[in-house]
Amino acid sequence: DAKTTQPNSMESNEEEPVHLPCNHSTISGTDYIHWYRQLPSQGPEYVIHGLTSNVNNRMASLAIAEDRKSSTLILHRATLRDAAVYYCILRGYTNGQNFVFGPGTRLSVLP
Amino acid sequence: GAVVSQHPSWVICKSGTSVKIECRSLDFQATTMFWYRQFPKQSLMLMATSNEGSKATYEQGVEKDKFLINHASLTLSTLTVTSAHPEDSSFYICSAQTPADRGRRRNEQFFGPGTRLTVL
Numbered sequence: 001d002a003k004t005t006q007p008n009s010m011e012s013n014e015e016e017p018v019h020l021p022c023n024h025s026t027i028s029g030t031d032y033i034h035w036y037r038q039l040p041s042q043g044p045e046y047v048i049h050g051l052t053s054n055v056n057n058r059m060a061s062l063a064i065a066e067d068r069k070s071s072t073l074i075l076h077r078a079t080l081r082d083a084a085v086y087y088c089i090l091r092g093y094t095n096g097q098n099f100v101f102g103p104g105t106r107l108s109v110l111p
Numbered sequence: 112g113a114v115v116s117q118h119p120s121w122v123i124c125k126s127g128t129s130v131k132i133e134c135r136s137l138d139f140q141a142t143t144m145f146w147y148r149q150f151p152k153q154s155l156m157l158m159a160t161s162n163e164g165s166k167a168t169y170e171q172g173v174e175k176d177k178f179l180i181n182h183a184s185l186t187l188s189t190l191t192v193t194s195a196h197p198e199d200s201s202f203y204i205c206s207a208q209t210p211a212d213r214g215r216r217r218n219e220q221f222f223g224p225g226t227r228l229t230v231l
Binding site: 036041042043044045046087097098099100101102103104 | 115117145147153154155156157160202204206218219220221222223224225227
C-alpha cells in the first residue's frame with residue numbers, strides 16, 4: 001500500500017482556516033486520496049476524497065498537487081467540533097480493498 | 112449518506128466469557144465488511160475482511176479461532192470475541208463497503224460508531 005505522511009499534530013484558532021498537509025510521494029495512478037476524521041470515542045467519519053482535481057464539499061476542500069505527490073485538506077473556518085484526528089489515506093477502487101490507517105494528524109482547535 | 116450501526120456501543124465482561132458485536136449496514140447491501148481494532152492513542156488496525164456467504168480473511172497475527180466473524184446476510188456481520196481476556200480490551204470498529212452501483216460513492220466504506228470492549 002502506498003504510504004502517506006502527515007504531521008503528528010496541529011493547532012488552530014477557532015474561526016480561522018486550517019490547512020492539513022499530507023505527503024504521498026509513492027501514489028499510483030489509480031489511487032484516490034481519501035480524508036477521514038475521527039472524533040474521540042467514535043468511528044472514522046468521511047470528509048472528502050479526490051483523484052486529480054481539487055474537490056469541494058460542505059465539510060472541506062481538498063487541494064491536490066499537480067504531480068499528486070501531496071495534498072492538503074482545507075477547513076475554511078475551524079470550529080471546536082472540528083477537533084479530531086484527521087487521516088489521509090490512499091486507496092484504489094478495487095472491490096474489497098480496505099483502508100490502511102496511519103497515525104493521522106491530531107487537530108486541536110483553540111477557542 | 113450511508114449509515115452503519117454497531118451494537119452494543121460498549122460492553123464490559125469477565126475474563127473467559129465470549130462477546131458478540133454486531134455491525135449492520137442500514138441503507139445499502141454490503142457484500143464486504145471490515146473489522147478494525149483500535150487501542151488507546153493508536154490508529155485503527157485491520158483485523159479481518161468479512162465477505163457475505165464465505166469465510167472471513169484475517170490479517171496476519173489475528174487469531175481466527177478467537178475472533179469469529181460471521182457475515183450471514185448482506186446487511187449484517189458479527190464479530191465474536193471468544194474467551195476474552197483483558198488484553199482484548201479495545202475499541203472495535205466495523206465498516207461496510209457500498210456496492211458498485213452506488214455512483215460516486217461506489218466501493219466506498221462507511222464506518223460504524225465503534226464498540227468499546229472492556230474485559231475485567
